[in-house]
Amino acid sequence: MKTIIEPFRIKSVEPIRLTSRPERERMLAEVGYNLFGLHSDDVLIDLLTDSGTGAMSSHQWAAVMRGDESYAGSPSFTRFEAAVKNLMPFKHVIPTHQGRAAEAILFSIFGGAGKCIPSNTHFDTTRGNIEASGAQGDDLVIAEGKDPQSLHPFKGNMDLDKLEAYLQEHGDAVPVVMLTITNNAGGGQPVSLENIRGVAALAHRFGKPFIIDGCRFAENAWFIKCREEGQADRTIPEIVRDCFAVADGMTMSAKKDAFGNIGGWLALNDDDLAEQARGHLIRTEGFVTYGGLAGRDLDALAQGLSEIVEEDYLRYRIRTNEYIVERLDAMGIPVVKPAGGHAVFIDARAWLDHIPPLQYPGQALAVALYEIAGIRSCEIGTAMFGRQPDGSEKPAAMDLVRLAFPRRTYTQSHADYIVEAFEEVVAAKDSLRGYKIVKEPKLMRHFTCRFEKL
């Protein structure tokens, strides 16, 4: 059979509300054309993020009931720890309430003024935690990773020459080398096993610990299996173990590739570092056997980790993105290629070239998608990054719109509906207009600013 189907059936459904276009136009005007201001029950298909929005399985809900809420030594923690160690063979596993809490603990140890921390691309919370400690984060992704049309199979790879030069130049100022798999801020593009090993070897040659930001480790392993020489016949857990075997630790958001609605962890091999991390954990998150989580969350994650590495799931997951990218590409819409693991990115600046960057072509597209079809996406461009620290404004590097897919939540007919919505946007394209921002806060304006249609 060649049709790739959703490898699950549905036991419990969540109704979604169909709204009319006049209703949506009214709601958009009310929230100043900022999609973050919408009530989610007024959204038909919500592609704002894949974080914490996935569907838990019946086995996970059963595990929730098994959860043990003892303050110390809960068997839920034992099951969680075993599930993590089964895939990521680290000595110490420290639960946290989500990924950024693991990062905050990590950089309370490794950060500080004058330090420099390289990665392929730091995710924004990672960068935020590095900078809050006084350190600086640097992105050393390969050049192909910044070219939306390059078909390189591993556009998330670290540039190893640049990393070597960086380690030579910054020497003792580098406390740790990071690598994000898949490269979220770079379009969900994967990192090859060869590159992971190359980064590890370089870090270790310079005496630096190597820490993986592993939020989408299973999607990354699937790309390795499909695209990397010699990996096709290996199982996903084998590939995952190989990825982490060369690292000294990891940070994780279990809201991504662990099928959690909440959760995360920090894992480390070094005993002294782990002791420092646990000290910080107890101060800020909770006791060492629950971090910031309930016992039932730990059990749901333990079960989720066994499901996320299933090949039928990963095939369906990655295929959905590829399908949408192929359809949009065929319509002549500029999309980031090849499709990433968790999201589809549209190059709104290239597509809506009659709207200048300072009139937010990404926002124009995101608003049109909601107005026309009730789909919520996310502008990643000049509205998000354009305001400069000195108060001036300039175009961001790119004006993208991201459609991020919650895990196991939507079906193929939703994918077809999304494609059809783009057909309507194609027809309306030339009539789409830019926006101006009429009210904005000082920081992170994209969450709360108000726009007016030009």
Ligand SMILES: *Cc1c(COP(=O)(O)O)cnc(C)c1O
């Ligand atoms: C989501 C994410 C984080 C932060 O995790 P939260 O659970 O949202 O705090 C860190 N790194 C990457 C790559 C992510 O995608």
